[in-house]
Amino acid sequence: MDPHDAVGPAGSRVTIPVTEDLVRGALELERTPHGIRPHRLPAWARAQCADGQLLLAESQPSGVRLVLRTRATMIELETLRTTIAYRGAPPRPDGVYDLLVDGELAGRGSVTGGNVLLVDMLSGDRELRPGPSGTVRFTGLPDRVKDVEIWLPHNEITELVALRADAQAEPVPPGTRRVWVHHGSSISHGSNAASPTTTWPALTAALGGVELVNLGLSGSALLDPFTARTIRDTPADLLSLKLGINVVNSDLMRLRAFGPAVHGFLDTIRDGHPTTPLLVVSPVLCPIHEDTPGPGAPEFDAATGTVRFRATGDPRESGKLTLRVIRDELSRIVAERAASDENLYHLDGLRLYGEAELPLPDRLHPDAATHRRIGERFAGLVFGEGGPFAGPPCPIRPQ
Incomplete structure (x- = not known):
């Protein structure tokens, strides 16, 4: 649907399906019970090495971003994150979402909740503690058709649960950049x-x-x-x-x-x-x-x-x-x-x-x-x- 079209009633939200053509920087999208998990190594590669460090690293979406064209002034992304905590150490800072409008930084935010992977750095033992999804919301965006990028945290496993906005969106066609x-x-x-x-x-x-x-x-x-x-x-x-x-x-x-x-x-x-x-x-x-x-x-x-x-x-x-x-x-x-x-x-x-x-x-x-x-x-x-x-x-x- 053209992003000029079909804005809902004032204050309403539309859900935008997260499809492959909205995601850049990932090599594979895995459907999970919660949503979509981006991967930076394909399943066949992950199957060849069960090393926990590798599997953790490749599922942290460094460089992965959602790219869409829309006139929305509000966009929110619901995700289920998995953070890393080290036993005995202070909590690590929350992962950050960067939102760019036409290439310029227009907002930053984080989500709360999520799973926690507790790691003992001395023994290597790991314990997964489940938690709820959270939502990062960006408001006050320019009321015009624009290209929006939402860069996912580079240091948190991120499952994409839902993408919502106050206007429809469409994929951005591939450009000429190398x-x-x-x-x-x-x-x-x-x-x-x-x-x-x-x-x-x-x-x-x-x-x-x-x-x-x-x-x-x-x-x-x-x-x-x-x-x-x-x-x-x-x-x-x-x-x-x-x-x-x-x-x-x-x-x-x-x-x-x-x-x-x-x-x-x-x-x-x-x-x-x-x-x-x-x-x-x-x-x-x-x-x-x-x-x-x-x-x-x-x-x-x-x-x-x-x-x-x-x-x-x-x-x-x-x-x-x-x-x-x-x-x-x-x-x-x-x-x-x-x-x-x-x-x-x-x-x-x-x-x-x-x-x-x-x-x-x-x-x-x-x-x-x-x-x-x-x-x-x-x-x-x-x-x-x-x-x-x-x-x-x-x-x-x-x-």
Whole structure:
């Protein structure tokens, strides 16, 4: 239905069906007893790995947004969220919904209630405590036909229960903007960012004028073959991979396995995207793992209610991976492959966040200000003039 048409009586609401053509940034929509749950990995990929961290990360909808054209002045979204709580720690901040009107930030909000996944960081035990759905409401929107985006919280599993407004809506036709598929770790996922449009990939996408598909998977950028096949099968004009930190802090593999795993990951992606610009990004600075291998371990300070991380590996063990080793290996691999792949590029992560920067509050993840810094630098180096993803400028400004 045309959004100019059929507004109900004053103060009335219409329910807008949440269909696939309203959702961007998700690779699959699962129908649940409550509504629709967006996923960033398809079911066949999830079936190949029962790791709880991976399944949690991919179901947190970083970069996923509802996009609709409407003249509504009020829009509300009912959702059932699942939040994470750590035993003994203070409550984490509520996830944030960002609403954009014609590309400009026009509102922010959160929902209450929802399920709580209680995690014991020392034992790894988990307990799910169910709760009710909640509603985020945006009012006072311009009384004209406009494009509206509702970005879902990047750090809360979100089931879409109902979308309501005071006017009808329709999908926004696909535009001409290029699609950027990015894969990385918790920093790419958005850990400690202030909101879903201020994760560094979302900021970069706005500056670069591209449509984002964010496959940043907290704790799970581990060169898994199913992730490579997912990227292979996802339509994209631009591809980037930020690799290394999770391989180190999970102590997943030794140097002997890392190189072939990177080659295999790239080979699989190239099977589906043989000439697509592909950027490999090495890790940003993380002092605890620069010269000390993993595994990483959390340390909970009950007095302050904070969690910080430390590296526990022994650098004297043969083949152990540190971030310095990873950066050298990625640089070597890309240089060798680029001799026969003119669309393959490398970016040293220290150019995004390096020495003499703002400290990492928990020794592992950047804060909101650093997300902005990384996003702006990535946009300048990669999407700017002379960068591997350089293209037409974008009229949409980051929030």
